Amino acid sequence: MMKMLPFFQSGPIGIRNESESCIGANRQLENPSTSVAQQVPACPEPSGDEISWSRDQEKMSERPEAACRPSRASSITSNGSCTSAGDSPEKGKKGIKGILTTALKKMKKVKPPSVKQVMDLLEEHKLCDAVQHLIVLEKSLSSKSEEGLNTSQQDVESVYEVLKHKVFSVLKDSVLLAKTNPELLQQAVEALKEQEKEDQNYMSENSPDQNMQFRPRKWKELWMTTVKESVETRMKDTSHTPRTENLSTVGQNLLHMGKTMKEDLTVVVKYIKQLYPPEFNVFSAYAELYHNYFASQAKKNAESHLEDKDIYLLLSWVHNIYPKDMRKDHVLAEELEKVKLGSLLPSSLSKELEKKYLDSEEATIKNSLSKCLDKEIQRWKEDEEPEKLNGHFQSELLAIFVIQSIYSGQKRAKDISTAVGEELSHRLSKELLAFLKSYKDAFEDFKEKSKKHRYYKPILIANINNCWNFRDYAEKNMAEKDDNKASILSTLGDIENSGFDVLLQQLFAQLKPIYKKFTENKWDSSNEIMNEIIKTTSKHISDFRTLKDPFYHAIVEKIHTRLVKEYIERLLKRKVSLKTPAQQQNLAQKISKNAADLEAFCTSNGSEATWLNSALPKLAEIIRLQDLGAIKIEVATLATTYPDIRKRHLEAFLYIKANLSRSELKSILGYLADSTASTLPRAPLFSNINVS
Numbered sequence: 161m162m163k164m165l166p167f168f169q170s171g172p173i174g175i176r177n178e179s180e181s182c183i184g185a186n187r188q189l190e191n192p193s194t195s196v197a198q199q200v201p202a203c204p205e206p207s208g209d210e211i212s213w214s215r216d217q218e219k220m221s222e223r224p225e226a227a228c229r230p231s232r233a234s235s236i237t238s239n240g241s242c243t244s245a246g247d248s249p250e251k252g253k254k255g256i257k258g259i260l261t262t263a264l265k266k267m268k269k270v271k272p273p274s275v276k277q278v279m280d281l282l283e284e285h286k287l288c289d290a291v292q293h294l295i296v297l298e299k300s301l302s303s304k305s306e307e308g309l310n311t312s313q314q315d316v317e318s319v320y321e322v323l324k325h326k327v328f329s330v331l332k333d334s335v336l337l338a339k340t341n342p343e344l345l346q347q348a349v350e351a352l353k354e355q356e357k358e359d360q361n362y363m364s365e366n367s368p369d370q371n372m373q374f375r376p377r378k379w380k381e382l383w384m385t386t387v388k389e390s391v392e393t394r395m396k397d398t399s400h401t402p403r404t405e406n407l408s409t410v411g412q413n414l415l416h417m418g419k420t421m422k423e424d425l426t427v428v429v430k431y432i433k434q435l436y437p438p439e440f441n442v443f444s445a446y447a448e449l450y451h452n453y454f455a456s457q458a459k460k461n462a463e464s465h466l467e468d469k470d471i472y473l474l475l476s477w478v479h480n481i482y483p484k485d486m487r488k489d490h491v492l493a494e495e496l497e498k499v500k501l502g503s504l505l506p507s508s509l510s511k512e513l514e515k516k517y518l519d520s521e522e523a524t525i526k527n528s529l530s531k532c533l534d535k536e537i538q539r540w541k542e543d544e545e546p547e548k549l550n551g552h553f554q555s556e557l558l559a560i561f562v563i564q565s566i567y568s569g570q571k572r573a574k575d576i577s578t579a580v581g582e583e584l585s586h587r588l589s590k591e592l593l594a595f596l597k598s599y600k601d602a603f604e605d606f607k608e609k610s611k612k613h614r615y616y617k618p619i620l621i622a623n624i625n626n627c628w629n630f631r632d633y634a635e636k637n638m639a640e641k642d643d644n645k646a647s648i649l650s651t652l653g654d655i656e657n658s659g660f661d662v663l664l665q666q667l668f669a670q671l672k673p674i675y676k677k678f679t680e681n682k683w684d685s686s687n688e689i690m691n692e693i694i695k696t697t698s699k700h701i702s703d704f705r706t707l708k709d710p711f712y713h714a715i716v717e718k719i720h721t722r723l724v725k726e727y728i729e730r731l732l733k734r735k736v737s738l739k740t741p742a743q744q745q746n747l748a749q750k751i752s753k754n755a756a757d758l759e760a761f762c763t764s765n766g767s768e769a770t771w772l773n774s775a776l777p778k779l780a781e782i783i784r785l786q787d788l789g790a791i792k793i794e795v796a797t798l799a800t801t802y803p804d805i806r807k808r809h810l811e812a813f814l815y816i817k818a819n820l821s822r823s824e825l826k827s828i829l830g831y832l833a834d835s836t837a838s839t840l841p842r843a844p845l846f847s848n849i850n851v852s
Contacts, residue, residue, distance in 0.1 A: 278319050287327055287347040291354045294319060298374075317374065324379075327351045331383060332390045335424050338431035349435045355379040384445065391449040394420055395457075410461055410470040414477050417457065421450040422486055429491055443495050451501040454482075458504040462513050468520045472572065475517055478504045479577040514580055518573075522587045525569050529595045532561050537602050545615045546622035553706045555622035558599075559629035566592060567637075589644040596630065596651045603655055607662055617663065618706070624659040625708045627652045660715050667700040668722060675726045679735035686750045687757075693723065694761045701765050717769040720762040721843065724772045727754065729849050731779060732812040739818040741786050747816070748784035751776055774801055775845060783816055788824055792831045799832055804847040807832055812851045 278297065281290035298316050330337060330348035337345040359376035401416040428446045436442045461474055482504055487493035503510065536558045546553045566588050574581030603623055610616060631652050638645040674696065677689045697719060704715050731751075738744045755776035762769070778798045785791045799805055807829050814825060 275315055275319055279322070282319075282322055282326060285326075285344060285347065287323070287330075287351040288354065290323055291327075291351040294323060295354065295358055313374070320374075320377075323351070324382075327379075328382060328386045332386050332393075334387075334390065334432055335394065335427050338427050342431065345432075346435055352379055352383055353437065380440070383440075387445060388449050391424075391446070392453055394424060395450070395453045408467065408470055408473075410466065411473045413457065414461075414473060417454050418477065418481060418485070421454060422489075422492070425450060425486075425495075426489060426492055429495055444499050447496065447499045447501060451504075455504045459506070459509065462505055462509050468517070468524075471513060471517045471520070472576070475510075475513055475576045475580070478510055478513075479580070480575060514576075514583075517576075518580070518584055518587065521569055521573065521584060522591065525565050525588060526591050526594075528565050529562055529591065530598075532558060532565075533595065533598060533602065537606075540606050540610070540613075540619055543614055546618050548706070551706065552625055552708050553618050553622040555619075555626055556629060559626050562592070562595065563629060563633050567633075586642070589638060589642050589648070592630075592634075593644045593648050593651065596648060596655075600651055600655050600658075604658065607658065617703070620659045620662055621704075621706050624656055624711050627656050628708050628710060656711065656714070660718055663704065663715065664700075664718060664722070667697065667719070670696055671722075671726065675730055678727070678730040679733050682736050683747055683750050686754055690754045690757050694757065697723070697761070698765075713766055713768055716762065716765055716767045720767040720769045720772055721845070723758055723762070724775055725845060725849060727758070727776060728779070728846070731816065732809060732849065732851055734812055734815045734852075736816055737818040738783075738816055741819070744783050744786075744817060744819075748780040751780035751783070755780065769843075771801075771843070772845070779813065782813070786819075788827065792828055795828060795832055802845050804844055805832070806846065808851045809846050809849065 275297070278290050278293045281287075281293060294316065297319075327348045330344055331352065334345055355377055356379060359378065359380075362375045395417050398413065398416045401412070401419055404412060404415060407415065425443070425447055428443055432446075433442045458474060458478065461470070466474065487496060505513070536555065539555070546555050548554065549556070569588055570581060570585050573584035607620065610619075613619065631649065634645055634648045634652075638648070671693060674689060674692050678686060681689070701716065701719070704712055707715060736747070738747060755773075758776070759773050762772075778794060778801070782791055782794050782798070785794060795810065810832055811825070811829055814820060814828065820828070
């Protein structure tokens with residue numbers, strides 16, 4: 161009695177009622193009490209007029225009844241071809257008589273299989289044997305054999321439908337069965353190969369214009385359709401991909417498709433590809449179908465209204481995850497390299513999506529920086545002293561937040577692709593410059609309007625210290641070719657110098673009248689005057705130690721420069737004119753002593769402006785010297801060291817040497833060529849001194 165096929169949970173398609181020999185089979189499907197076997201004639205002994213079937217069936221056992229067995233054990237040979245138990249070489253009979261007997265038996269023609277025999281093989285999942293038997297039965301229809309007369313084409317086609325349904329149901333689940341039931345999968349693949357081979361035989365034996373209703377059956381084309389359906393089903397079924405927290409529906413689907421594609425193609429490479437002959441291009445077929453489905457969904461997403469985070473996710477898959485993560489497995493990478501799948505999105509659509517992302521990211525960061533600056537300005541208005549970190553006033557939340565926002569944005573963009581990262585970096589460098597200009601304006605506003613603030617100077621120092629973080633970031637992370645880098649550093653310099661000017665304003669105002677004492681007293685008591693200058697300066701320098709080290713050294717250098725410049729200005733005031741060499745030598749000694757004290761003080765307080773140390777000693781030496789040639793040499797040395805000195809400066813200074821004749825003075829001034837202006841000093845000294 162035929163049973164319902166458990167694999168499909170449905171019975172085989174019924175056999176045509178018009179065929180007398182298959183009426184019983186149909187009745188059996190309708191009435192379980194009726195056996196199909198009762199409707200099939202018993203196998204007679206082989207006779208010469210019976211129709212021969214496939215070569216595989218000619219290798220029968222010596223016992224005549226072996227040809228009548230309704231079911232035969234099937235297996236797959238090592239080379240992948242179908243065989244049956246009856247195909248094994250005969251054993252036992254030896255000698256001439258045995259060989260002749262065997263040869264005569266093989267020459268005898270055996271009866272083709274019946275519909276029931278094929279159905280039994282299908283029910284036992286012996287797909288390879290079933291397809292071979294069915295091909296033989298199909299061929300018998302064209303002969304006048306007993307089974308051929310008792311079976312119609314419709315009967316064969318009905319069984320073919322059962323076979324096809326079973327084979328392609330297995331093939332559709334290839335990815336799952338490759339590990340769980342590889343034997344069944346191999347049976348299905350061999351059945352497919354047998355049908356494809358039979359189609360090729362038919363095409364080679366018949367002219368193209370010869371029509372046959374059921375050949376070629378084109379199972380290879382159906383296989384492609386089945387694989388496509390399988391791919392789409394697996395790519396749509398998100399149930400076997402665990403849900404990731406905080407991931408949107410779009411993101412979850414992208415993750416599922418990428419994970420499914422990678423895992424399934426790995427199975428294809430390791431377990432499925434080798435079951436098929438090369439002409440099937442199995443991996444290529446699977447890879448292109450997975451890619452095409454993934455790409456179609458990516459395109460659909462790109463053309464829809466996406467949230468910003470989903471735009472980022474999709475671009476990450478297109479540019480980074482999909483082309484790179486798929487190739488982390490070495491075996492898979494080799495196969496993918498042969499297929500050349502291409503991108504998930506067309507270039508134009510990808511560019512459009514990139515622009516949306518860049519515009520959105522730029523606007524988001526710009527808005528974030530603006531809000532951050534507003535909060536910082538509010539903090540300045542609070543009646544609280546800025547916090548100290550390692551002894552330095554700091555207001556670093558602003559710099560930390562701004563830099564972190566920019567850096568994070570750049571990193572996210574770079575994770576998409578290098579090109580997207582570079583484009584956003586360029587945009588954000590513009591935003592950083594715009595932000596710093598706004599910061600500078602706010603700082604200037606506070607500086608002018610909040611002078612009575614209880615913590616005015618500490619807030620100024622905290623904001624100067626802030627500039628270090630921005631400066632360090634720009635110098636280390638921005639390319640020299642970035643047009644905004646120089647402007648950013650210049651803007652930071654403006655903020656720093658503006659703060660320095662305010663911090664030094666009181667000191668310089670206090671020093672002005674002290675310096676006047678040099679000319680008023682004609683350098684009498686010059687040591688006492690210098691001590692007063694040093695004492696006054698010391699009081700202010702201690703407050704500046706709350707600046708970060710680079711800014712502390714910078715402000716001390718400014719003080720050092722100012723102390724030297726103010727001293728030189730006193731020498732150029734034309735208030736002292738000495739006629740004798742002794743007087744000049746006495747003044748030179750005082751200047752040298754003041755210069756040494758000034759240098760020692762500034763150096764001890766951290767000044768690194770060593771370039772200033774020779775200015776006063778060289779001027780003192782010119783005053784001391786009496787030989788015209790020696791004076792000229794010293795003037796040339798001075799001009800080399802400080803190329804911004806001009807004739808007006810030198811002429812005012814030489815007023816001290818009242819014993820120089822007009823011609824000697826002219827000779828010395830002529831020795832100072834204006835060409836020295838072409839050499840720029842490290843920092844200006846004489847150019848900042850006005851001569852009356």
